[in-house]
Amino acid sequence: MEPQSITVKLDQLSVEQQECTIYRVNSHLRNVNDKAYEPEIISIGPYHRGKDNLKMLEEHKLHYLHILLQSKKKNVQDFISEIEREEPKARKCYAEPISLKATEFTEMMVLDGIFIIELVRKFSMPQLREKNDPIFHMDWIMTNLQRHLMLFENQIPFFILLKLFDLVEVQGQHNRLMYLFACFFYNIYPGKVRRDRWKPRPKSPDMIKHLLDLVHSDWYPSSHLLGLGDVHVRQRWRSINSATGLIEANVKFKRNKEFTTLFDVGFEKGTILLAPITIEDRTESFLRNLIAYEQYFQNTEYSFVTDYVIFLNCLIDSPRDVQKLSHFGIMENCLGDDEVVANMFNKLTDSITLPSNPFSYRRIFRSVKIHCRRKRNRWMAMLRRNYLNxxxxxxxxxxxxxxxxxxxxxxxxxxxxxxxx
Known part of the structure; x- marks a missing residue:
């Protein structure tokens, strides 16, 4: 078979060109901590499909589909026919070529999509669960599934989920699906959201790329924090000292009781106000995959997760800094070892490309540096460092x-x- 000419290849490229939404994590990020991006119990989508260590829940996917078909008195062909029409569009969402045939790809979308929908429905509606369903009898499976559905490489297009949900429940009730996902993912956030004040960022379900994009959109910080008024100002910023160094320079730390999301950071009268953050086993993977998402979609207004992690990396140089933030009620260390947490934040920003967008905390950094440069505070820092250490x-x-x-x-x-x- 003769190789295709460049003309043919160009014609195919022009036809197939479409914005990709699901990528593999690049080697620069992956090499820092490969496990943070790898699924361990379930594969969603084509990138990790068929791996031996991920066969644990494959039969469970079939079981969920079987139970749904029985309860709704539907035929599986109803689902396949609906997704079959979306197969070319769904395939082009993946940045890498997918070797599966159209039938195999469609069946995978149906099986994975129905599993996700039934999982979140059963999570919010216990009456739908079977008595012996291990997912809801073993906490470790559920906590792992919440993490696995957030992996950048473990995604299917969100419009597939919307199409399937139309067949499972009343058509057009997409806001209900959004609510079910909000309930399911609520406790994976390392910083809680004040539901009495929080308003999710308005984003149409049709505009959502996948589940990781959904969580990223819903976690969007308050506009007043980011200073959206000067969004076009590309000011350079410089790092600030660690928590220990700032305390020496007469900067105080206080738990922000008025927070809406984790990203609500303030600086008032020499005091840095931080919303409480909980560090547990899933935190690093969760943050790394959100950072990876922002690395591939830097045309968003703000890379606020990346900026927040950069901010914490500035504050945390050593276990002593973690200890001080814990002392002020800002950080809850469920891992137990302060050194592990310090190392985690010191490595989270390794190999990332700093966003071209304005740094979210540039105003706070500027105010902190002005405060630290005052003669009285410089004298206090020198006294504490040299004589009160x-x-x-x-x-x-x-x-x-x-x-x-x-x-x-x-x-x-x-x-x-x-x-x-």
Whole structure:
């Protein structure tokens, strides 16, 4: 068979050109921590399909589909016919060529999509669960599934989920599906959302790329925090000191009680206000996959997850910084080891390309640096660093101060004695 001419290849390219939404994580990011991007119990979509270590839940997918077909009195062909029409569009969402035939690809979309929909329905509606369903009897399976459905490479197009949901429940109730996903993913966020104040960023279900994009969109921070008024200002910013260094420079830390999302950071009267963050087993993978998403879609207004991680990386240089943030009620370390958390944040920004968008916390960084440059605060930092850096040094200074006072008192008494005589 003769190789295709460049003319034929160009014609095919012009026909097939479409925005890709699902990529493989590049080697620069993957080499830092490969496990953060790899599924361990379930494969969604084509990238990890067929791997031996991911066969655990393949039969469970079939079981969920079987139960659904029985309860809804539908034929599987109803689902296949609907998705068959979307197969070319869905295939082009993947950045890499998919070797599956059209029938295989369609069946995979149906099987994976129905599993996801039934999973979130059963999560919110216990009456739909079977008595012996291991997913809802073993906490470790559920927590892992929440993480696995957030992996950048473990995605199917969101419009496939919308099409399938129209067949499962009343057609056009896409906001209900969004609500089910919000309930399912709520406890994977390392920083909780204040539901009484939080309003999800308005984004039509038709505009969502996949589940990771959905979570990223719903987690969008408050506009007042980011200073959207000067979005076109590309100011350079410089790093600030670690939490320990800032405390030495008379900067205080306080838990932000008025937060809406994790990204609500403020600086008032020499105090950095931070929303509480919980670090657990899934946190690194969750943040890494959101950062990977922002690396591939930097045309968004803000890479706010990347910016927040950069901010925390500035504050955390050592286990001592983690300890101090924990002391102020800002960080809850469920991993137990402060050094593990410090290493995690120090490596999270390795091999990433800094976004071209304005840095979200540039104003706060500028205010902190101005505060630290004041003479009084610089003097306090020098005093603490050179003379108050250990309990023994503090005891020595106190002892020296007492000796000086006693010496002065003794001198005064001696003078008074001389005067009397």
């Amino acid at each position: 250990s309990p023994w040094a503090i005891i020595s200074i106190i002892a020296a101060f007492i000796i000086v006072i006693l010496t002065i008192i003794q001198t005064v008494f001696s003078i008074m004695q001389v005067v009397k005589n």
